[in-house]
């Protein structure tokens with residue numbers, strides 16, 4: 001049997017290679033355009049159409065259009081990459097129809113990149129670019145400074161920055177090769193060549209042969225197929241990307257999500273083939289356990305343990321479910337993966353199914369994600385057509401099928417037992433555990449539920465080994481975590497970093513910090529079940545335990561940055577409103593408790609809070625935490641408790657001084673006009689919607705506080721910063 | 732309870748069946764038939780409701796009864812499910828469904844003001860439809876495009892970085908399309 005699987009896979013790969021060669025012959029220029037919900041919202045479909053028109057009009061036959069998922073660079077979308085043969089890829093940001101024309105004329109027709117429109121750079125690309133692995137695992141402070149030496153030697157050879165530019169990247173996934181002796185790894189593009197450099201003479205040789213002579217130095221090339229190479233070849237030059245380690249997002253933004261051959265070309269289904277050829281379930285579970293992969297949906301339960309529990313159940317029918325009901329507001333990691341690389345998730349799920357002995361699988365996807373649903377369905381269809389789903393998969397004799405089921409907008413369905421009820425066609429209400437789903441789940445059968453990101457990591461573990469995966473993460477959790485970085489941060493988008501990276505690295509080094517010169521106030525992680533971490537704890541390393549210790553949770557990966565203008569009481573109220581709305585109503589503490597908590601918070605933000613309200617709020621919060629039936633209720637108070645813990649002063653200000661320090665809570669702001677600054681221009685009086693500002697031209701104006709509706713219009717329109725909000729002028 | 736028995740054992744079944752089929756579009760009746768042929772047919776209830784809402788635009792009382800009869804599930808359960816999930820609408824909606832995202836990312840970027848502006852311009856509260864049947868306004872919790880916050884979805888189209896000042900233009904765009 002073994003030989004069959006290997007041969008079937010080899011045949012599939014051969015077919016993929018042929019298709020691949022047909023599409024992008026080495027001589028063609030490829031224009032790559034992101035296509036995902038966010039990219040489309042930013043206008044990428046129009047851009048694609050515009051390029052198509054330009055290609056037709058120009059009569060050029062050596063240009064192809066290529067659609068990919070999204071890279072997660074939301075604030076700069078639509079992003080277009082131009083990859084000309086033998087040249088460094090160039091990325092353009094915020095492309096629209098006008099820019100298409102400029103890019104096409106200058107770059108495609110004229111061969112010169114349009115530097116002003118490029119992403120994260122305004123310089124013409126160099127002839128060669130060198131990326132050094134800058135990961136802590138590769139850099140040994142005691143080593144000779146090989147990177148420095150490289151710089152020196154380039155200079156000695158009179159090689160300017162136009163000819164060769166150096167950047168540093170995060171881990172390329174080559175740790176084993178890097179560790180031997182004093183070596184470092186360097187990726188040179190174009191060409192995706194990685195060298196393992198051990199000594200000064202190696203550098204001389206690379207400079208002479210490769211940079212000057214244009215020939216690769218075979219002797220120093222790192223073999224295998226390092227994971228980081230593909231990503232950094234395209235994105236290694238942007239600070240936003242090159243500090244990330246893309247594992248789960250390895251293919252998003254690189255391959256066409258609706259083309260199975262492209263996935264196979266990046267070693268897709270190789271892990272599955274390996275598993276089926278080996279035909280040893282115990283080995284799979286062992287590897288996944290050893291890798292210390294933990295559930296990426298939030299709970300952080302060890303995946304290997306979950307699988308082994310289900311594997312031990314003696315039952316002919318077992319199920320596996322992919323939880324793609326991404327309900328956390330402010331999180332879109334799963335959507336992006338489903339849209340950008342559905343096949344990785346399917347492969348991971350199949351490996352899980354094989355290990356635990358499941359015959360059927362379900363994708364439970366949010367109905368709010370129409371494009372993700374479509375991509376998953378297309379991917380499943382492609383799998384069936386290529387013998388990767390259904391009967392006798394890859395000739396192994398193993399049968400497995402996957403079905404898509406839609407959620408319908410209920411946050412509680414992220415809870416496993418509620419999710420199971422929903423698939424069964426019931427109201428999505430949770431039940432008491434145990435029994436755990438691994439014993440009695442869907443239709444009473446042993447069931448494993450894993451999150452999208454968890455599955456996306458699985459093929460890598462089996463391909464590159466448990467040890468490799470483990471050492472990328474922290475001591476307690478292997479691998480990386482994807483975060484959706486949003487809110488008051490320069491570069492919003494998807495960020496994947498090794499477990500144990502600090503919040504500072506994510507928010508400042510990758511995210512570029514808070515825009516508008518404002519100060520960072522807090523970072524919210526984990527959505528409605530998570531907490532708010534104050535700016536003072538920015539150096540916290542992110543993993544499951546450290547965030548829990550701070551009163552937050554890892555959650556599925558939402559990370560919302562807040563600045564000084566955000567009111568923490570208001571944010572707490574926001575989340576309680578959400579939880580109150582989403583409470584399924586089954587258990588009293590959650591149903592009634594969230595409602596009462598909301599009432600208290602409403603009072604406080606309306607300026608009617610009493611001192612006792614704060615004690616009541618805290619008591620209620622703790623009660624919910626202890627007595628709710630499911631995770632939703634137990635975690636619902638977290639946003640309140642964490643803000644009370646770190647921002648108690650702000651609560652006091654609302655309740656005792658009756659002011660909202662950040663000026664968010666309308667009832668607690670006061671607008672006044674400064675005697676010194678007012679010049680009597682009348683702008684405020686003219687704009688006031690309730691005409692409560694009096695004064696004559698060139699004289700001091702006054703706001704009638706009893707009639708003021710606190711809309712802030714006067715504050716906005718005053719050009720002399722004479723209107724004060726809670727005593728403070730506009731910055 | 733087992734739902735595998737055909738509900739045709741009652742003597743007025745032919746009338747009920749005819750009435751139920753008349754209440755639903757042909758495609759839905761066929762879809763329900765397909766579902767009944769599958770294992771765990773009753774688990775398809777949510778997909779049937781999705782299809783129904785997708786075709787008719789909402790799930791009315793008559794349709795709830797009809798789905799219950801044809802799928803062989805108690806009407807109480809169908810209505811229980813339809814009311815439990817936010818995605819399903821029990822009332823007819825306007826030609827343009829405006830969903831203002833009030834997810835966390837959009838909220839901190841000022842989505843509340845955008846919502847207020849829509850309410851003001853349309854003269855309705857969220858969850859309501861304008862008298863002329865043109866617009867329905869609703870709040871949604873994260874459309875998954877948080878990087879472009881604040882976000883508003885009008886029918887299937889997502890609009891990025893919407894400011895209160897853009898609201899009038901968005902409404903005008905819809906009116907022009909209508």
Ligand code: FES
Nearest residue numbers: 832834837874877
């Ligand atoms: S919070 Fe609005 S799209 Fe996610």
